[in-house]
Amino acid sequence: MPDSGRLPTLHTLDELAALVERRPHLYVRWSRGPEADVGRSSSTDDLTGASLPGLSANALDVPPWWQGRPTRVWVARRLHDYSHLPREKGSAVRPWVLHGHEAGRGPDNEPLVRSVEPIAWISSRVLKQAKAEVDRQAGLWGSLQRKR
Numbered sequence: 436m437p438d439s440g441r442l443p444t445l446h447t448l449d450e451l452a453a454l455v456e457r458r459p460h461l462y463v464r465w466s467r468g469p470e471a472d473v474g475r476s477s478s479t480d481d482l483t484g485a486s487l488p489g490l491s492a493n494a495l496d497v498p499p500w501w502q503g504r505p506t507r508v509w510v511a512r513r514l515h516d517y518s519h520l521p522r523e524k525g526s527a528v529r530p531w532v533l534h535g536h537e538a539g540r541g542p543d544n545e546p547l548v549r550s551v552e553p554i555a556w557i558s559s560r561v562l563k564q565a566k567a568e569v570d571r572q573a574g575l576w577g578s579l580q581r582k583r
Contacts, residue, residue, distance in 0.1 A: 462492035489538035489547030511568035
């Protein structure tokens with residue numbers, strides 16, 4: 436994997452949306468970054484400690500049922516869904532975009548990705564824009580954070 440310090444950084448939600456529209460099979464992963472994931476071909480289930488057959492990530496591809504709604508809203512939702520992770524797992528946990536191939540599904544039905552190619556970091560500015568986009572939507576919508 437390339438040096439994560441040399442990865443480009445996406446600074447706007449529109450940049451991320453444009454990237455998703457141009458390139459299929461992109462995922463967002465929340466971790467300490469590509470360098471921390473080097474040599475790891477799997478994630479671990481937090482509940483049981485089971486080794487999973489790929490890195491946990493979330494698909495950024497827009498599904499057909501989205502039916503022409505804005506890609507910007509789709510990627511905002513995908514980021515917002517897991518925005519609680521830095522609070523739960525530490526401030527070093529950040530989102531980054533990767534390209535890969537789905538090897539299976541994890542216990543939360545999340546994609547498990549192999550053949551990972553790091554693409555870009557996602558800046559905190561994008562996360563703020565994603566939250567603002569979510570807040571503009573009419574429906575009630577929260578992150579997937581679980582109560583213990």
